[in-house]
Amino acid sequence: MCTSVQPTEWTSDLKNQNFDGIVLVTQSHDTLPSELECLKAPLQDYSSVDSGLGEEVVILKVPGLPGNRLVFASTGPVNRDYDDIRRFSDAAVKGIKRALKAGIKRPLLVCPPHKDYKNSALVAALGALQSLYKPLEVREGNKKLSNYKVCVLGLWAKEEAEGQRLVELADALESGRLACRDIGGSDPERMAAPQVADYVQQLFEGSPVQVQVLSDLAVLEQEYPCLALVNRCASSVPRHQARVIKLQYCGEGPVQKTLMLVGKGITYDTGGADIKAGGVMAGMHRDKCGAAAVAGFFQILAKLKPKHLKVIGAMAMVRNSVGADCYVADELVVSRARRRVRVGNTDAEGRMVMVDLLCEMKEKAVNEVSPELFTIATLTGHAIRAMGPHYSIIMDNGPAHGNNNAAQWQKAGEVLGDVFEVSTIRREDYEFHKGKSEYEDILQCNNLPSSATPRGHQTPAAFLIMASGLDEHGVDSNKPLPYSHIDIAGSSGPFPGVPTGAPVLAMATNYILSNEL
Structure with a gap:
């Protein structure tokens, strides 16, 4: 490699x-x-x-x-x-x-x-x-x-100093985008979940980034039941079995900020039982670009070694397969946060593989210094319909909005051309996901594509907040936790074509190079 x-x-x-x-x-x-x-x-x-x-x-x-x-x-x-x-x-x-x-x-x-x-x-x-x-x-x-x-x-x-710094920054930023492209752009067999784990372990060997890989099915079922539900069909094929890849970086000096990142890593998305028909399945190996961006950002951290910054990451590497053991609409699953979720559409698997990892981040965040939580995902076709290609979308919960987080990301994105549009999570998005019967607390999704659903890129953010228990850490809480959801379906790059590496440049600008660029 x-x-x-x-x-x-x-x-x-x-x-x-x-x-x-x-x-x-x-x-x-x-x-x-x-x-x-x-x-x-x-x-x-x-x-x-x-x-x-x-x-x-x-x-x-x-x-x-x-x-x-x-x-x-x-x-x-x-x-x-x-x-x-x-x-x-x-x-x-x-x-x-x-x-x-x-x-x-x-x-x-x-x-x-x-x-x-x-x-x-x-x-x-x-x-x-x-x-x-x-x-x-x-x-x-x-x-x-x-x-x-x-x-x-x-x-x-x-000037010499200018030239040397130009090469240093270009090398560090490109190394992150290269890792992101390798993981996000490679085919569903070369970058099946076990292969991604091997790549990441080799990438960070001898670096300041610590890597832990979880593969035991019993552990995944116990700790991340929603992820395990999506993995159920793929788990019968050893080379397709899920991996949760955990990363951690801690810079020198007292920690002043803690970033907590969860990336969607669907190595291939058939749509599951709600199969992607009509020729729209091609290109679904790129549904892992959110997790790839998490790895890419950690590679930049390993290169530039910023001080006073702690970053915790989780890559949810799962294949959404179709077969006799695939999960189906109408199933009920209890999330890590003890919320009963009814599956509405198996093609809404991205939120499922991230939600329990987000819950775990929430549990840790209350003991971290100045935590900020994020989910990063090629999540919805609606994101492309709403904003067009080339643009990432960021949405804040109440505490993050109070910190102007989305606005800061948008400003950082302008610096190196990794551009963002800001969207807002509204009350209708929470109402959309409320359980429709006594059986469930939360409805995972409706049975339409996101592109055919009003507010199709905003509602998943509300689901992630509700099913992870982050709704207990809003502005009305004694322990508010800033959380932002980032949809990179439009900005991750064209297919056929090469992934862009979005949004790692904006992340590096905002949290590592803000005083320099």
Whole structure:
């Protein structure tokens, strides 16, 4: 297994012959600073014969530059109401792809400073690294080939300290996204639950992150009955059996904040007895991106080692299989919080595998320093219908709302282009999940897809609060606990395609790099 990031180094010398081509990411050649003056003349000459310079990626022959090649990828306008820092990432992706097509193996990425976007160079570097990702199965499939698409990625910076920090941050953040992509994007056999456990244990071997794997079926049934219900069918196939992967990091110095993360890790979602029909099952190996994001964030913690921060994580790795022993609608199960839950739809399995782990986090949180609880999941199609692709959604309970948690995440997401929309949990969402008869306290779901259900991405947050017992720790409690639910169904990435690694950049910005970026 190889989880190392694309080799990256910095230079201030535009004519450094260690590289064989320059990829320039900026708005216009007219905005280049004096230290990049040598790139301006060839671009001005080109624009005199092609007015479309800023609309398409172009490659120029420029004697004296590394490899005599200059790839220009314009960001386009960045000063309109709807522009944001993602313009730099998008341009870098296009520029690197064009460089690869040209046969450039040692590209030097140049993104000059921008007065309105101080992190533009880092965002461009992350965009380049996203386009250079090689899937885990491809890396493992042919040992004779390199694990990298290029030999080295160069990052230009004017000053040494700036360049070294740029490489350090790009390496750390990309290492988290790489782990997230490996777990989230790999197929349902390569990243079946036992395989995920092995990957995570190898990933954090010798690091500050502690790993514990729970696999015993009796333990899962006792401690996490809702998760065990979903696992019941898959448990008869050893290679598909569930795993609960627990992670912990504790930085140096007195703990000032404790983050408690639960990630949905459905290794494959058939829909269960409420089977996904009509061709909509394809791509359901990506239903583990929430748990993958938890692992990715811990990888960034292991790299950057922030002080005064404690993070506890749980990855719920379960396959929602269909067969003679699968769970079905109408079944009753008593959650860890002693709430009787009636299953309404077996395709609403994500909330089931997370709810008892969230309850366990709640039990621990009352004894932690400044705890904040989270669930992270590719949970609902409604999230995509409501906000469109590319956007994560965050929802606060009362105590988290009082701390402006969702607003802080949204602000942090803007910094590196890992963007969020804020949604709100309302009284109708709690009413939706109240038991409809004397048999059950809580209804898990209705029998429609979330995309066909009003407030289809908000109601699951209410279910998680109710079935985990977090409703006893609201603003009216003597021990209020801040909790936020994050739905990354839209932001986790396209299929077919490569996972984005959302929301690990926003998490790192908010809790590790808030004073730097």
